Amino acid sequence: MRRFLAACALLLVTATAAYAVNPDEMLDDPALEARARTISEKLRCLVCQNQSIDASDADLAHDLRVIVRERLTAGDTDEQVLDYVVARYGEFVLLEPRFSARNMLLWGTPLLGLLLGGAAIIVLFRNRAGAAAATGLSREEEERLSKILADGEGSDH
Amino acid sequence: MIVELGHYALVLALALSVLQTVVPFVGARTGDTRQMAMAPNLAFAVFAAIALSFGVLTWGYVASDFSILNVWENSNSQQPLLFKFTGVWGNHEGSMMLWILILSLFGALVAFFGSNLPPSLRAMVISVQGLIATAFTGFILFTSNPFTRLSPAPLEGQDLNPILQDVGLAIHPPLLYLGYVGFSVCFAFAIAALVEGRIDAAWARWVRPWTLTAWIFLTAGIAMGSYWAYYELGWGGWWFWDPVENASFMPWLAGTALLHSALVMEKREALKVWTILLAILAFSLSLLGTFLVRSGVLTSVHAFASDPTRGVVILAILVFFIGGALILFALRSSTLSNGGLFHPISREGALLLNNLILTTAAATVFVGTLYPLAIEALTGEKISVGAPYFDATFAPLMIPLLLAVPFGPLLAWKRGDLFGAAQRLYVFAGIAILAGLVTLYLATGAPVLAAIGVTIGFWLIVGAFAEVWQKSGLPKAGVRTAMARLSGLPRSVWGTAFAHAGLGVITLGIVSVSAFQEEHVLRMAPGDTTDLSGFSVLFEGMEPRQGPNYTENVATFQVSRDGKQIATINPAKRIYTARRMPTTEAGIHTRGFSQIYIALGDPVEGSNQIVVRLWWKPDVTLIWFGPILMVIGGLFSLSDRRLRIGAPVPSARRRQVLAAAE
Secondary structure: OHHHHHHHHHHHHHHHOOOOOOOOOOOOOOOHHHHHHHHHHHHEEOOOOOEEEEOOOOHHHHHHHHHHHHHHHOOOOOHHHHHHHHHHHHHHHOOOOOOOOOOHHHEEEEHHHHHHHHHHHHHHHHHHHHHHOOOOOOHHHHHHHHHHHHHHHOOOO | HHHHHHHHHHHHHHHHHHHHHHHHHHHHHOHHHHHHHHHHHHHHHHHHHHHHHHHHHHHHHHHHOOOOOHHHOOOOOOOOOOHHHHHHOOOHHHHHHHHHHHHHHHHHHHHHHHOOOOOOHHHHHHHHHHHHHHHHHHHHHHHHOOOOEEOOOOOOOOOOHHHHHHHHHHHHHHHHHHHHHHHHHHHHHHHHHHHHHOOOOOHHHHHHHHHHHHHHHHHHHHHHHHHHHHHHOOOOOOOOOOOOHHHHHHHHHHHHHHHHHHHHHHHHHHHHHHHHHHHHEEEEEEHHHHHHHHOOOHHHHHHHEEEHHHHHHHHHHHHHHHHEEEHHHHHHHHHOOOOOOOOOHHHHHHHHHHHHHHHHHHHHHHHHHHHHHHHHHHHOOOOOHHHHHHHHHHHHHHHHHHHHHHHHHHHHOOOOOOOHHHHHHHHHHHHHHHHHHHHHHHHHOOOOOHHHHHHHHHHHHHHHHHHHHHOOOOOOOOOOHHHHHHOOHHHHHHHHHHHHHHHHHHHHHHHHHHHHHEEEEEEEEEOEEEOOOOOEEEEEEEEEEEEOOEEEEEEEEEEEEEEEEEEEEOOOOEEEEOEEEEEEOOEEEEEEEEEEEEEEEEEEOOOOEEEEEEEEOOOOOOHHHHHHHHHHHHHHHHHEEEEEHOOOOHHHHHHHHHHHHH
């Protein structure tokens, strides 16, 4: 009885699940298939959480993988395939959002972070340089002081 | 009865936490030594109460007491004992219990090891810890109570989520939480310093071991989680840039930055304000991670809105602590004096560059993780930000950092000599470039990017030991002198070397597996053989097996090379009985640092074939050996003498010297 139940469960499961890319979906042309895989990694499985259609076992992901391959076989460029899918499913399907006004902050963050941080550091050094001049120690005195301090630290790394 | 005792202990813990917050705070502000002296005992008491409560919940799980709603929902009497035990934190309520258990543990540890701290600072730190404990214990009691009862008690429980039924659950969350929550100590120190308005090198020295401890656990926890996902999820990926992963990665980035900036503060009393801010940020990002994972906001803004109680309360806690800390920071940071001066090209400058890049990286992960939520909340449109975005932004940020790492330890404090450092490093650079060229030669047709990656990896590994090499005096000094010198080096020097080398090891693993991995997806019938990167893999067949709380179909693959049998690999497909949930168990064989990874797909209808996915993953384990090296480095640093001795002698002498110079 138990075995029978397990068998039923297995049937139920195989009816719904298909694990990621399957051999019967794959294209014969290795170059084309490689492009399909790369594109698949950029497309989101719409019913999963943060999974690409390349890694997902959902039916919808399977359908999308087939669509991508159909478009490629029909001679579309990678960009055209993406456009085709976006036209049907919206930008939500792209795991890599497009460069657009709305996504400016998203794509700009790394650069903005470096620029703002860099600017803050430059300001810091400017201020420090001003403050250093204000201590009134000559360069010679500064060096003597740092030598004393270094001796004071001894073996301390 | 026992369950009520646990429930009572949790309520008691809340009351004691309030005391832990108020009494030491008042004591520290009024200078009342008796009230300040109560702080450690209160911290111990809170820990004891929470530990008791946690123990009772654990008992409920181990004894399969299904009259507790939480146990019924997440456990089953058929489960192996280990998973009954780990099931305690395999759900929302239980994981929050683990959270406060670790929080109160850290509170008690600060109380225990804090006898060398000034009494008011210690009282203040413990008070802040008490405030965090109050907020989260209250959150558990009022929105996520694990002791809610069921009557009548069901006969059988609903089982733990099968994906969680793995040793990984025993190790990963506790490590991760020790890291996450460990930063609460740094946070408490930062708040205490701001309230007290006093911060100096000694402060940095006191905070350093706690930062290191949290960082070590977080590093280990993230790496462990990555390996767990790698073998459990069955498609061979090791990092998915999933929001939940990002939630743990952001505090790691900020914590790593903190570790480095605190070094500057300790040695040179510079970057004080910045270090305080980083201490606040590291824990704030931990809180944010808790919010993201626990509120359900990640699935969708709407899912969050449909059952908002928990999410709103955590959000309120988040806003209170982060907002409060930042306001306090804005008000008080200007009172902190500026520290030592330094030239841009110096050890301080190098550490500042490290901080600039790490915090920008943290900001990038932060924006990438929250952007879809913000866009959805503001415009109602849905967008996705996934792995391709993070790969495209994170890698370019990291490369300059990785290239700069070996220079850092070779630059002198205050004013360094970049040219001199470069002169001392050129041999190491030569070795690294050679390694890259060898890669190009061996793997014909290897992408140039892979060769560059290998070069960077080797550059980090050999460059990490440049400081040690230089200090040994080799090759001029004799071996004996060198050994004596090396054994006399501060342990933190070794710590730096190991941690930086670990970074290089990770780089090598990532580059190797992304450039040279081989993947085969095909249908196989029993008796079929396929080639995988020079190995011959024979599929022998499938057989059913009965586990304790699952049934499985186990496949047998024989791996051989040149006719010689090497290994048997047994991937499986399981059905967990209680939830009728299928999982894929990958079969993995490790050879050196590389692995053969086999996962089963579906049976092909109308035949005896099954879809099989095979991977050759060259050097993939380096991705997790690297973090182990980093953890070893962290432990070396933690055992450094200057962290064990309480009194910061050099600083005291420095003050005398300064006084004499004025």
